[in-house]
Amino acid sequence: MKLKDNLPPFHTRFGLRLLQILLIVFALLLIKRCVAIYHDNKLTGEEIKLEYFEKGYASGMNKAMNLPDEPVPQFKNYGLKKAYRDGYRQGWDMGREKAKKVE
Known part of the structure; x- marks a missing residue:
C-alpha cells in the first residue's frame, strides 16, 4: 500500500512517457x-x-x-542548397553595394 501512495498521478506518468517518446523521435529525425x-x-x-x-x-x-x-530551384541535396544560398547571399550583398554606388 505504501508503494502506491508514492507514485505520481497517472496523468503525470503518462505525460512523462509521452515527453520521452517525443524527445526520442525528434532526436532520431535530427540525426x-x-x-x-x-x-x-x-x-x-x-x-x-x-x-x-x-x-x-x-x-x-x-x-x-x-x-x-528566375524561380528558385527546389533542392533535395543539402550541399547544393547551401552552395546556392551562399552564392545568393554574396550576390545580394554585391548588388546592394553597386546600387548604393550608383545612387
Whole structure:
C-alpha cells in the first residue's frame, strides 16, 4: 500500500512517457537529417557546388538590382542548397553595394 501512495498521478506518468517518446523521435529525425547533410556534402563534387554557387550569385545580384529573377530551384541535396544560398547571399550583398554606388 505504501508503494502506491508514492507514485505520481497517472496523468503525470503518462505525460512523462509521452515527453520521452517525443524527445526520442525528434532526436532520431535530427540525426537522420545530419547524416543526410553529411552524406550529400561528401558525394557532391566541387564543380557542381561551384555551378550552383554561381547560379545563386547571379540570382542574388538580379534581385538586388530589381531585375526579373528566375524561380528558385527546389533542392533535395543539402550541399547544393547551401552552395546556392551562399552564392545568393554574396550576390545580394554585391548588388546592394553597386546600387548604393550608383545612387
